[in-house]
Every structure is written in C-alpha cells, then in structure tokens.
Amino acid sequence: MAISNPSSALSITIATRESRLALWQAEHVKALLQDLGHRVELLGMTTLGDQILDRSLSKVGGKGLFVKELEVALDEGRADIAVHSLKDVPMDLPAGFALACVMEREDPRDAWVSPGCATLAELPEGAVVGTSSLRRLVLLRAALDALGRSDVRIEPLRGNLDTRLRKLDEGQYHAIVLASAGLKRLGLGERIRHIFEPTDSLPAAGQGALGIEVRADRSDLVDALKPLVHMPTWLRVAAERTVSRAMGGSCSMPLAAYAEWTGGDAGQLVLRSAWGDPEGALSLVQVSDQADVQTLEQAEALGQRVAQALRAAGARPPAAGA
Numbered sequence: 001m002a003i004s005n006p007s008s009a010l011s012i013t014i015a016t017r018e019s020r021l022a023l024w025q026a027e028h029v030k031a032l033l034q035d036l037g038h039r040v041e042l043l044g045m046t047t048l049g050d051q052i053l054d055r056s057l058s059k060v061g062g063k064g065l066f067v068k069e070l071e072v073a074l075d076e077g078r079a080d081i082a083v084h085s086l087k088d089v090p091m092d093l094p095a096g097f098a099l100a101c102v103m104e105r106e107d108p109r110d111a112w113v114s115p116g117c118a119t120l121a122e123l124p125e126g127a128v129v130g131t132s133s134l135r136r137l138v139l140l141r142a143a144l145d146a147l148g149r150s151d152v153r154i155e156p157l158r159g160n161l162d163t164r165l166r167k168l169d170e171g172q173y174h175a176i177v178l179a180s181a182g183l184k185r186l187g188l189g190e191r192i193r194h195i196f197e198p199t200d201s202l203p204a205a206g207q208g209a210l211g212i213e214v215r216a217d218r219s220d221l222v223d224a225l226k227p228l229v230h231m232p233t234w235l236r237v238a239a240e241r242t243v244s245r246a247m248g249g250s251c252s253m254p255l256a257a258y259a260e261w262t263g264g265d266a267g268q269l270v271l272r273s274a275w276g277d278p279e280g281a282l283s284l285v286q287v288s289d290q291a292d293v294q295t296l297e298q299a300e301a302l303g304q305r306v307a308q309a310l311r312a313a314g315a316r317p318p319a320a321g322a
C-alpha cells in the first residue's frame with residue numbers, strides 16, 4: 001500500500017497517553033501510516049486525567065482531561081497528530097484544532113466481566129457490581145430493577161483497564177462493566193462473559209471509535225490521514241456526539257447515544273439515546289429517531305432532533321458548576 005508519490009511521504013510524530021490502551025491505539029495508527037510510506041514515531045505523555053484516574057473523574061472535571069496535554073504538544077510542534085478514544089474527546093475542540101480522521105469502529109458495546117456470574121441474573125444476594133460511568137450506572141440500575149434486584153449495589157470503579165480488572169480479581173466486586181473495545185484491543189477479550197446488546201446497555205457517544213486530532217492548519221496531515229478515514233463510522237459518531245454536545249456534553253452526565261445503519265454501512269441512520277437520573281428519582285428517558293444521512297451536517301441535524309426529544313421527555317443537562 002506504499003504511496004505512489006514518495007515525495008509526499010511525511011515524518012509524523014504521534015502524541016499519545018501512556019496507558020496500555022492508548023499506546024496500543026497509537027501503535028495501531030503508526031503501523032497503518034508506515035504502511036502508507038510515512039516515517040512515524042511516538043511521543044508518550046502523562047495527562048491530567050491519568051494523574052487523577054483513581055479519584056472520581058466525574059467530580060474533577062469532565063471531558064478534555066485526557067486530551068489537553070496532547071494538544072499542547074501539537075500546538076508547540078513537538079508532535080503532529082494525537083490519537084484519541086473518541087469517547088473521551090469533547091465535541092468542540094479548542095480553536096486551532098481539528099478532527100482530521102475517524103477510523104472504523106471496533107465493537108462499541110459494553111462488556112460484562114465476572115469470574116463467578118455469567119449474567120446479571122446470576123448475581124448472589126447483595127452482590128456488588130463495579131462501573132466507571134454514570135451512563136452504565138443508570139442503565140444497570142434500570143436492568144436490575146426490571147429483574148427485581150434492588151439488593152445489588154453498584155459501586156464506582158476507577159483506573160485504567162488493568163487496574164479495574166485487578167480490583168475485580170481481588171474480590172472487590174462480583175462483576176464489572178466496561179467497554180468491549182478496550183478489552184479486545186488489549187487481547188483481553190477472553191475475560192468477557194457477556195456482551196450487552198445496545199438494547200440492554202446503550203453505548204456512549206463515540207465508544208469504540210478512534211479519532212485523530214491535528215492542528216487545524218496542517219492540511220498536509222489531513223490529506224495523509226484520508227486513507228484511514230471510515231466515513232460510515234464518522235457519520236454515526238457525529239450524530240452521537242451532537243446529542244452529547246446538545247445535552248451539555250460532559251462525561252459526568254448519565255447519557256447514552258448510539259447510531260447504527262439500517263443496512264450495514266449505509267441506508268438510514270437510526271440514532272437512539274437514553275438519559276437517566278443518577279439519583280434514581282426519575283425513570284430512564286429513552287428516545288430514537290432516524291434519517292437518510294449522507295453528510296456530517298445531516299448526521300448533526302439528526303443528533304439535534306434526538307437531543308430535543310430527550311429534553312422534551314424530561315432529560316436535563318447537569319446543573320451549571322455541578
């Protein structure tokens with residue numbers, strides 16, 4: 001797949017976090033760009049998000065925690081591109097930065113990992129389930145309520161993938177719920193006992209997709225990254241991320257947004273979204289809509305409509321400053 005015109009080969013430095021998952025993702029992009037004839041190296045960095053992983057992230061400060069330091073490296077010219085889990089990337093990038101590429105999505109679904117229980121229904125009386133997101137918390141709570149399992153406790157679970165699995169293995173939880181994509185990328189897919197269908201645990205906006213960020217003035221990089229773009233994924237995540245932005249867009253919000261094509265990678269785009277009250281006082285709000293989508297603008301329009309429907313059904317963005 002080497003490029004036909006060697007003079008357009010670039011030297012590209014990838015800024016990346018140093019968690020095992022982030023490094024896997026950066027190495028993956030590096031290999032693809034090398035196949036295209038570019039020279040590629042990695043610049044590993046620690047972000048604020050990595051430093052506070054063991055505290056409650058949702059209390060500390062929302063999206064962007066994992067991307068800021070990488071953007072500084074791009075801005076200062078120490079790196080050329082940053083590879084991100086799109087789920088962690090704010091919809092509105094700071095001025096001067098652009099999303100140059102969205103790659104083909106890995107499995108977007110949530111995974112159930114448990115040494116002892118194959119499903120929710122097998123949890124023993126008073127069991128503890130760990131999860132790191134308010135979205136998973138409200139969806140799990142709804143699923144447990146439907147099973148009449150008010151005895152099961154859902155507890156916060158922090159840390160990178162290895163830390164979370166260790167806490168499970170130490171017996172702090174009977175089961176944990178986390179993204180399939182991360183487990184599969186790290187070769188930990190055999191730990192998955194059950195994969196939730198989107199109808200049971202609707203994924204977060206962008207889950208399972210990788211995005212590549214550049215400085216907005218680097219059209220050379222936008223061109224170089226074109227072969228890595230997967231437009232069917234980009235349209236899906238654009239619709240999802242629009243819902244998230246329209247609802248106030250922080251990871252401290254219990255919001256799911258997930259889009260799927262009705263016919264494989266084309267046709268109508270069906271966008272489903274769910275919002276739950278973390279205090280459990282209001283019942284789960286679930287809406288969906290669909291449209292013929294061919295452009296990012298059409299995807300965003302669908303996202304706007306779904307966000308309006310969510311609000312009309314009682315979902316509300318987090319209070320300012322909360």
Ligand SMILES: NCc1[nH]cc(CCC(=O)O)c1CC(=O)O
Nearest residue numbers: 085087178179181182207208209
């Ligand atoms: N919030 C952290 C995060 N960001 C991306 C992934 C998984 C990989 C992906 O969604 O692409 C995870 C771990 C998780 O939610 O369990």
